[in-house]
Amino acid sequence: MAGGVVVNGGGRRRYEGRVTGFVIVTCLVAATGGLIFGYDIGISGGVTSMDIFLERFFPAVYEAQKKATGENQYCKFNNEMLTLFTSSLYLAALIASFFASKVTKAFGRKMSMLLGGIVFLGGALLNGFAENVEMLICGRILLGIGIGFTNQSIPIYLSEMAPAQIRGALNIGFQMAITIGILAANLINYFALSMGEKGWRIALGLAGVPALIITIGALILPDTPNSLIDRGHQEQARDLLKKIRGTDNVNDEFDDLVDAYQKSKQVENPWKNIMKRHNRPQLTFAVIIPFFQQITGINVIMFYAPVLFKTIGFGNDASLMSALITGIVNVVATAVSIVCVDRFGRRALFIEGGLQMIVTQVIIGVVLGIKFGVTGTGTLNKDDANLVVALICMYVAAFAWSWGPLGWLVPSEIFPMETRSAGQSINVSVNMLFTFIIAQCFLRMLCVMKFGLFFFFAGFVVIMTLTVFFFLPETRNVPIEEMYGVWKAHWFWNKFIPDQMLGHHANKNVEKC
Numbered sequence: 001m002a003g004g005v006v007v008n009g010g011g012r013r014r015y016e017g018r019v020t021g022f023v024i025v026t027c028l029v030a031a032t033g034g035l036i037f038g039y040d041i042g043i044s045g046g047v048t049s050m051d052i053f054l055e056r057f058f059p060a061v062y063e064a065q066k067k068a069t070g071e072n073q074y075c076k077f078n079n080e081m082l083t084l085f086t087s088s089l090y091l092a093a094l095i096a097s098f099f100a101s102k103v104t105k106a107f108g109r110k111m112s113m114l115l116g117g118i119v120f121l122g123g124a125l126l127n128g129f130a131e132n133v134e135m136l137i138c139g140r141i142l143l144g145i146g147i148g149f150t151n152q153s154i155p156i157y158l159s160e161m162a163p164a165q166i167r168g169a170l171n172i173g174f175q176m177a178i179t180i181g182i183l184a185a186n187l188i189n190y191f192a193l194s195m196g197e198k199g200w201r202i203a204l205g206l207a208g209v210p211a212l213i214i215t216i217g218a219l220i221l222p223d224t225p226n227s228l229i230d231r232g233h234q235e236q237a238r239d240l241l242k243k244i245r246g247t248d249n250v251n252d253e254f255d256d257l258v259d260a261y262q263k264s265k266q267v268e269n270p271w272k273n274i275m276k277r278h279n280r281p282q283l284t285f286a287v288i289i290p291f292f293q294q295i296t297g298i299n300v301i302m303f304y305a306p307v308l309f310k311t312i313g314f315g316n317d318a319s320l321m322s323a324l325i326t327g328i329v330n331v332v333a334t335a336v337s338i339v340c341v342d343r344f345g346r347r348a349l350f351i352e353g354g355l356q357m358i359v360t361q362v363i364i365g366v367v368l369g370i371k372f373g374v375t376g377t378g379t380l381n382k383d384d385a386n387l388v389v390a391l392i393c394m395y396v397a398a399f400a401w402s403w404g405p406l407g408w409l410v411p412s413e414i415f416p417m418e419t420r421s422a423g424q425s426i427n428v429s430v431n432m433l434f435t436f437i438i439a440q441c442f443l444r445m446l447c448v449m450k451f452g453l454f455f456f457f458a459g460f461v462v463i464m465t466l467t468v469f470f471f472l473p474e475t476r477n478v479p480i481e482e483m484y485g486v487w488k489a490h491w492f493w494n495k496f497i498p499d500q501m502l503g504h505h506a507n508k509n510v511e512k513c
């Protein structure tokens with residue numbers, strides 16, 4: 001051991017220090033920001049399947065739904081105004097994440113988290129008290145801005161605070177909070193269903209609770225050492241590092257952070273820099289990971305589970321119950337990834353999850369194809385319906401321990417300091433863009449492609465699993481400011497990384513992938 005550095009089994013470097021209670025609590029508090037995103041994902045599907053809500057704000061959908069009994073099962077709820085309600089949030093988040101990137105870089109991760117919490121709170125109030133569609137949509141835009149800020153800053157916060165050896169687990173706290181938010185929303189939907197007008201108001205307004213949690217959390221959290229150094233507070237950063245690593249000997253990690261900062265200072269404009277050749281691998285993944293995450297089709301289940309279950313023949317109550325079951329599976333399977341991600345690595349989870357999603361989607365497509373055919377008429381008997389729910393659960397579990405958490409973890413850990421904030425906003429915006437496109441198009445796609453929709457998503461999962469297999473290097477256990485070494489050791493990306501990009505320790509610490 002020298003200068004606070006230990007070299008572990010794989011030849012990779014570890015800084016001295018231990019996993020402190022302080023770093024765990026700090027990361028847990030920051031991760032609660034995922035609750036607002038999750039709550040929102042879960043609540044809209046339930047609210048938009050409540051008759052009283054539809055009758056008041058979307059009368060055309062309500063009428064069409066009443067008439068549709070016994071007709072084409074695939075085309076029941078195809079209405080653009082309704083999907084605009086769900087999707088407006090994602091467009092707002094997409095744009096907001098670019099502003100967030102500036103705030104996060106110039107004023108710190110904490111500031112973006114705080115702003116996100118406050119704006120989201122405003123949106124929750126507007127929705128809870130909505131009198132017309134306009135208020136509803138404005139509220140959702142505020143929610144979207146809030147999410148744009150928190151999703152941009154929190155994954156970076158977590159990846160920077162965490163010691164490298166448990167960075168995956170701590171970062172996945174964010175996805176854990178997302179899934180808990182979705183589950184809470186599903187539960188609230190279930191009870192709200194029987195509460196009449198009050199029901200949807202409570203469901204939408206309660207989004208204020210997680211917003212308060214992250215707002216207060218952001219007020220009390222320290223900023224990350226990386227961001228403190230980046231903003232000229234070196235001594236504060238050193239003290240914080242001692243506290244979060246539980247040792248006074250933080251010289252080596254501190255020097256690496258300062259080294260990363262010195263390099264980052266030479267970069268005037270992160271947006272120009274991110275386009276440069278040496279950032280090509282990171283940029284590529286900041287674009288394709290969120291795209292792939294969404295094209296798994298997960299949000300078809302998350303947004304439309306109640307609608308989807310209704311479509312395939314469950315009653316009102318049964319459909320919300322099934323959504324609850326998928327919600328629980330989602331949380332539990334995310335816990336699995338927390339345990340596995342720093343042990344088996346990101347690639348193993350990506351690949352296993354991908355294979356499991358392919359198999360389950362194909363079987364769902366086949367079952368629905370046999371039962372509803374292309375005309376979309378017919379019903380599922382009890383056994384078939386149970387089979388479909390079981391398959392959906394296996395699919396959700398696969399997503400929840402792979403593309404769900406890793407879609408936030410990997411983009412937040414692969415960029416160097418100078419482009420990390422910009423890179424993460426690209427991740428958020430691509431994620432939101434495709435969440436939007438899928439939310440907007442799903443009902444129409446189901447109507448046109450019918451059971452083939454499941455084959456469509458499965459086809460993409462094949463492509464993405466192969467992409468990970470060939471092109472994504474393993475980032476497990478690598479200190480965040482040493483990532484260039486990972487690309488340098490990769491058979492395809494090495495030619496993009498000139499030697500001078502490597503940190504002064506990196507060369508000795510990289511495993512060949």
Ligand code: BGC
Pocket residue numbers: 041175178179182293298299302330403404405407408431435
């Ligand atoms: C995704 C969301 C998805 C959620 C499901 C997140 O990682 O970004 O789009 O709804 O996981 O748990």
